[in-house]
Amino acid sequence: MAWSTRELAELAGTSLRAVRHYHDEGLLPEPPRSSNGYKHYGVRHLIQLMHIRRLVDLGVPLAEIPTLDPSTDSYREVLEALASETTAEIDRLVKVRGEITQLLEVPGAWEMSSGTTGSxxxxxxxxxxxxxxxxxxxxxxxxxxxxxxxxxxxxxxxxxxxxxxxxxxxxxxxxxxxxxxxxxxxxxxxxxxxxxxxxxxxxxxxxxxxxxxxxxxxxxxxxxxxxxxxxxx
Structure with a gap:
């Protein structure tokens, strides 16, 4: 049994627009069509679409996805670079959360405080x-x-x-x-x-x-x- 484009998008947790965009970018191959012109997607399409979505969610640019091969060193290098960027972003967000907490605890406080009663x-x-x-x-x-x-x-x-x-x-x-x-x-x-x-x-x-x-x-x-x-x- 084959799936329609809408059904494939639903199963993969994405949108019709995203599926069509991945077709346009050459990331997802076009499936065979029935006699009435409707697309018929199979398991391989679903797995490939889920893989694309996962890489996109991890921050891999669409343009780099076609060149990524899990068996190559470049694949690992891309993921390691993303891991470093993610660590830096986490550190930034932790700092932001600390500053927000400080402002919540001391309304109107600035980045620096002298400990005096005035501003x-x-x-x-x-x-x-x-x-x-x-x-x-x-x-x-x-x-x-x-x-x-x-x-x-x-x-x-x-x-x-x-x-x-x-x-x-x-x-x-x-x-x-x-x-x-x-x-x-x-x-x-x-x-x-x-x-x-x-x-x-x-x-x-x-x-x-x-x-x-x-x-x-x-x-x-x-x-x-x-x-x-x-x-x-």
């Missing part, structure tokens, strides 16, 4: 993550995590535009005290390295532009003064 520092760390190398970025994060005085961070974050020189000096001095030990334990930041493909010029300019855009003039004065206090020691 400005998080945005700044995100910029750093694009320009610094891994060692320098981790060193910067360690410094932030080592700050024991959360009040000075809050005072810096809420520093008013019209802050007096005395107020700025107070915040700068307390911030210098807060980061001193952390900086001593992070020598990488004495001469931070930049990521692969990021020139020192672009990295330095990007950090400067991020500071200017994310922090107010009063906050920038505090950061400059903090740096001066630490450098003078």
């Amino acid at each position: 400005t520092d998080g945005d700044f760390l995100t910029v750093l993550s694009r320009v610094l190398d891994e060692d320098s970025l981790q060193a910067w994060q360690r410094v932030g995590e080592s700050i024991p005085d959360s009040q000075v961070l809050a005072d810096f974050e809420n520093l008013p535009e019209e802050a007096s020189a005395e107020m700025r000096e107070d915040v700068a001095a307390r911030m210098a005290d807060a980061v001193r030990d952390g900086l001593a334990a992070a020598p990488e930041l004495d001469d931070p390295g930049f990521g692969e493909g990021t020139s020192r010029s672009l990295g330095t300019r990007s950090i400067g532009e991020a500071l200017a855009e994310l922090y107010s003039p009063a906050q920038l004065r505090v950061l400059v003064r903090c740096h001066e206090l630490l450098s003078a020691e």
Whole structure:
């Protein structure tokens, strides 16, 4: 008993359009026809169609299927290449799933987080993550995590535009005290390295532009003064 095109497609778990396309591409031979012109497919056609579908599902391009012979080395090479691509895609998806989980657990979280209550520092760390190398970025994060005085961070974050020189000096001095030990334990930041493909010029300019855009003039004065206090020691 022979099968019609529709029946063959149903048995193979594919569509009429796919069967016709495989005929057009020369992947599936045309079956004999009955006197009324209807195609009659047999077991060999079904097995061959299922083989084509399996290779397609594995990611083998249609153009390569006619040349694949399981008895040749090229057949194994194609499958090994697909296995490597699949492993890389799985790794990517695992990373994506982790990032999605992080966003679900902490709504609104960015790729990088400073651990503070505001988003400005998080945005700044995100910029750093694009320009610094891994060692320098981790060193910067360690410094932030080592700050024991959360009040000075809050005072810096809420520093008013019209802050007096005395107020700025107070915040700068307390911030210098807060980061001193952390900086001593992070020598990488004495001469931070930049990521692969990021020139020192672009990295330095990007950090400067991020500071200017994310922090107010009063906050920038505090950061400059903090740096001066630490450098003078």
